[in-house]
Amino acid sequence: MNERSTRDLQPQRHLRSLPAVSTLLQLPEIHPFAEALGERAVVQVAQEVLAAARHRILAGESPPDVVGWLRHELQRLIRPRLEPVINATGVIIHTNLGRAPVSEEAAFAMLEAARRYTALEIELESGRRGGRMAELSRLLSLLTGAEAGLVVNNNAAAVLLVLSTFCAGRSVLVSRSQAVEIGGGFRIPDVLRQSGARLVEVGTTNRTYVRDYAEAITDETVAILSVHWSNFRIIGFTAQPELRELAELAQTRGLLLIEDLGSGAMLDTAAFGLAHEPTVQEAIAAGADLVCFSGDKLLGGPQAGIIVGRKELIERVERHPLARAVRADKTALAGTAVTLRHYLRGEAVEKVPVWRMIAAPIEVLAQRCRAWAEQLADIIEGEIIRTEATVGGGSLPGETLPSVALAIPAATIARSVPGLSVDELARRLRIGQPPVVGRVDDDRLLLDVRTVLPEQDDALVQALRRVLRPM
Known part of the structure; x- marks a missing residue:
């Protein structure tokens, strides 16, 4: 038999060597998954793996390790996708890690709302149907100074809902510098188009004045939309009107002033060494008719989009057909209510994790980092370094907070675990229990203390010990 004939027969031999589904199910490393996932699911995954293996073989590739592949796929199904993660990246509001962790009280309220019946749309005293927004509207009013409030499922929905309610078929004025993409493909021009409104850009990319808005107003104009630069900056030769100036113009000309504030700051960020982020209270005081912002x-x-403003306008937004499609569920409402109460009681800095991280003194962070290093000293020598943490989540672009990190250089890793690279150590931590997400910089793994919750310190140390010296 010649070489070509032998080559042609190889795929057939590899195909015949593939195990049957029934054989796979009886293997000691596969059989336990049937109890965890159900035999039907395991059979389906096995069939999919075998089909993919056949495709690879027929494409001329070497036969894969089917058992290992199947075990990996089944393990992924058992492990929860949204399992808790230790954030050691130094990014406080980390979009890829679920943005803001909620307070313990908010988490408990969300759990209770999820596992039990709740008085979501019933007035317990009268037994009659009631509005799900009554509590939140009142809390938002007390906190922001607005007449009323409404909670939907995220800020993109909040902006779309407001524009759809008031601006469909009419013109909306937007500064050219604010016709932006905020994140995740959320573009202001696209949202305006989806709402049925017509975008009218005014001013220039770097400089826009009140007169630019005034000159663009026609009989078709219904609103001015102001969009806060929440995830970028324009610096240098720039100009933007104050919100109160736009409010005066809108009121004089009979227009609505809608503010997309984005980040939802309720506290003065300047008090924590950051640039001042406009607050919701300031936007309402400046005269905005409606203000939209994120809850998370x-x-x-929790994830939510919040709209506050004049009562009559909020009521119209609530009655719009789209409001039901984007409304928040009971768990988000419960968590948001508790979070708002933290602010009303003046305890947000102590209770809300985002503000605990922002406000944490550098001396406390350094002390915690030293404790990590001391607990790991018998297996690896980490360096305690100063670094910079960021707020993240499309808030305070370019702003940083001084922080402290445990740095583990590549050379140190290699001495402790020969052959282990920085990237591989980072990967092993990410897939460990619990997962730890750090950042690799200058051939070092950095674990930033500011974004690790104090109650996670022991878990982080133990995760490192397991990776560096498997038990």
């Missing part, structure tokens, strides 16, 4: 950024609550 600087507010520090």
